[in-house]
Amino acid sequence: MSEPVLPQAGLRFGPPPDAGRDARDNAGPGPRPDARDNAQDNAQPDPRPDAGPDARRAATVEFEHVTKVYGPADRRTAEARPPAAVSDLSFVVPAGKICVLVGPSGCGKTTSLKMVNRLIEPTSGRILIDGVDIATEEVTALRRRIGYVIQQVGLFPHLTIGENVAVVPRLLGWSPVRQRERADELLALVGLDPARDRDRYPAELSGGERQRVGVARALAADPPVMLMDEPFGAVDPIVRDRLQNEFLRLQDELAKTILFVTHDVDEAIKLGDLVAVMAQGGILAQFGPPRDILASPASDFVARFVGADRGLKRLSLSRVADLELDPVGGPGPDTAGTAGAASGRDAGAGAGPSAGTTAAATPDLPVVEPETTLKDALSILLDAGAEAGLVVDRAGRPLGLVRVEAITARMRT
């Protein structure tokens, strides 16, 4: 096992092409010696002091000048395919981060993703996981270490839900008891009931449930890297929103390195720690945190792609809890005035005069939660025609008031 690593380490110290260095330096807290250390950790079961539990659960994924050109043999079906599907792609996803590849169809985002588990082999360039060139690894072993979720889910219809989740553990030779325990654990983790769902078949589940099983299955062997190809693309918007929120909650807990493909800019902004905007021909148009991409698009293409409403989109990066809330019922004349104006709309009786006392006195204010994104909060307030909304916690206790003005001010910064 140490043998394939050493030549890699040697290669890594060779003269690095400039673009590759730039991408690394910009994106990674892990300069190259660190990556090499990680590689050695993989090779030897000797955990180094700087490799905590996180280092084992997640891995750095690095694209180095990756290009994919479909040759004549691959082109049988589409004569008009552009010469390169992916062009000189270089970026680094630090361990534990979600990187969303987003772009119009035909931009090579799925091709890029599939090169990570070698469903597609790059024409040139390298992909490194924790510093190890994946081309040097045995392909089935590599794939079993990478979670893979696709839009159509691809559950095995002839296996029960429990068996589906335990597929990779079974391929890895875990004992049946351990497979079953792991399947139950994961079904519970993704919000299904192991006792009820374990022995059912995929055909008996709803689309949203199947997608959860798909995620559970990808997590089964605790892979350090997950690849997700439009996993929430085939479910309706309400279910998608819920799955996205659950996904983020799950990621808070698991901290995997995730490469996520979508064509939906809003999804990319919502889910990504990093966003890679790709253009036709597999060109990386911009790479960075969503905030940067919205604040300063690198090109007209990116600006057009993220949309004219990018100010509004930035609001979806912040939550109500990020704002300084005005006190409820505080004596401040400003607050009282706002609340009064808001509730006075349809409540000439009672609310207006008593504004500035308690939340109970302002029942007509729209209610938002601290976790609500500013975008949604603004939408709720505008819908209600209110100047301010009442922020309440899970128990329904008022935390403060959020004002439209405060939100729009946030949009401009």
Place this chain on the structure above:
Amino acid sequence: MTGRPLVDWGWVVGHLDDIALATLQHLGIAALAVGAGFAVSFGLALWSVRDRRVYGPITAISGILYTIPSLALFAVLVPFTGLSVVTVEIPLVAYTLLILVRNIVAGFDAVPADVLEAANGMGYTRGQRLLQVELPLAIPLIIAGLRLASVSTIGLVTVGSLIGDAFGGLGVLIKDGIAAFFPTKIYVGAALSVALAFGADIAFIRLQRALTPWARARISGR
């Protein structure tokens, strides 16, 4: 013939062991033909799935084989294989190929692309994917092919009686019945042949149910 009953039950009762033997022989010849045909077809189908270019020629050749009358084939084979069970089995096997190859290929083709992609992405080896994913999912169509092939083969076995009494199963009864103007033998032979075909069909349906519990979940699912 006049005045005699359609079926001489006395003869039937008196020859139960002969009838049973002929039935078993019939079943044995048919099973061997379908078994060998399945083995050959499975190989040809796998080859076709891996390399689409051979599928056309394979179905064309098995289609031509299917059109050759069994009598003619016997006549061609006897100089080489003599009056043996091989002479009977070769046409029977040949006739199963068209049905079986097509159904097995269709079975593999019916495996959803997303399932294959998921299997590849999760690190199934090619062999594991074939045996643990594609084959189970192809079972309904493969068994549909086996049902057709077994029913038609069971009917065809009777022709083997032309080669010899050891190779025709219930066909020997029918042949003798015709030769002796004894309808009982014809009816018994024909009826049992039909019963065997039905029995085989039901057996395969049962087998399919046992092998594909997930297919029923689909129907009862929401």
